[in-house]
Amino acid sequence: MPATTYAGTDVILDDEGFFTDPAQWREDMAPQIASREGIELTGRHWQVITFMRHEYETKGTGPTVRVLGKTSGVSVKELYQLFPKGPAKTAAKIAGIPKPRGCI
């Protein structure tokens, strides 16, 4: 598995760049991960990132875009403005949680 360095700390990522161990993540890593995705973090981004972390801790997986739109306080449309390449995956990556499983 590829290792990389965020904010001076070595972390392990999966092949697609998601954290495999969310405990390795720190808030000061988020801006650097975001800039790799071409995103400059604002307060609205942080609202989503914090929500993603919380959802992961309580449910064991990151939420889907639809659930994010219903529960994060940010609409699906705005989520796509904040994370144009796909909110569920991009926000999960920046929030340092594994790739959302999605549904079957």
Added chain:
Amino acid sequence: MQRIVILGGGTGGTLIANRLRRLVDQSSAEIVVVDADDEHLYQPGLLFVPFGLADPARLTRARHRQFRPGITFRRAAVDRVGLESSEVCLTDGTSLRYDILVVATGARLLPEETEGLTGPGWMDKVFTFYSRDGAVALKSALSRFAGGRLVVGVVDMPVKCPVAPLEFSFLADWYFRRRKIRDRVELTLVTPLDGAFTKPACNRELSGLLNDKGVSLVTEFNTGEVDGRAGRLISYDGREVGFDLAVMIPLHGGQAYVDHSPGLGDELGFVPTDRRTLQSKAWPNVFVIGDAADLPASKAGSVAHFEGEILARNISRYLAGEPLDAAFDGHTNCFIESGFHKALLIDFNYDTEPLTGRFPGRLGLPLLRESRLNHLGKLAFNWLYWHVLLPGRDIPAVRSPMPTAGKRALPIPPPGDPPAQTRKAP
């Protein structure tokens, strides 16, 4: 005398009522099934209606006729469930106390949640075959269709029978070939997933089949808007897919009463459920079967059937004060109709991808491969549904735990495919 109340008289509700009636003595528990109407729809048949391969009038039977003696059918709509008081409030103002509640009310189509989907063009050039009315209307639209762009679009997961959009695409290819206008029809399948299906092993086989049949695949497309007037799907990230006829699979959610019952459902109205015992996470005396659950398993009749065996046992254990059996493995079994009187069969569970080989053993039906035998299996399922599944009987040699005999080990994914472990449920 204890009272078991089952909400929903569809696949899951009917089969669990019948299984419980056999398992639990009539003198110790009464069983009441609640449903708003008395029409039991054979949902797998809807796929065939638009192509003239099933008569919609023959897809429904009376719900109350599917129950064993000793089961009470209460025709009423549910307003909400009071978990703390263990009672179901009905919209007619009465309430029903329960000792055990089984939520079996399935999933609800929510087409109005997608901008424009039910706007201009709805039931004119935008359809769904996920409802009987939609399937019937689509049949006449297809028969009038003389050529152009036909798009099959999945708005978002989860959906009932996640292979149905693929099957519709395969059958559309067959249908237009039979009408000798296939060269004038452009077929496209649009999905929010990153492949044809959620399971990698299966994905390769199904993508190949789409390719062979000339169906284009548009992936990671989250439909934000349906513009029926101009004939285009617009994704949240600004991409567009044009159509002359759109066959949409709308968003799914749980029933409205779940939203009105504090503590019962999640944000989509599905009921959080223990994936092994099928007990709800909401309350100990509440159990869930079928599409109403939030389980990481397909929303499919076969899942409800395999759950039934485990759930009936667990409810009788609960009544007897015994510990529950954490035995459900997520077993799912789907025939995938591929046109030209052929079908594929896939069989998987929470932890095992659909594999190749034969089912349920070495001399059984071919897995993950087109065959006429599987097509006959799919047709036979209609009979099995009414005469074996709903009565809550076991199918010989096909039990709840997923079989492994006859299956080949997971092939090593070719380079470029994501490793299975990144998609597998923990």
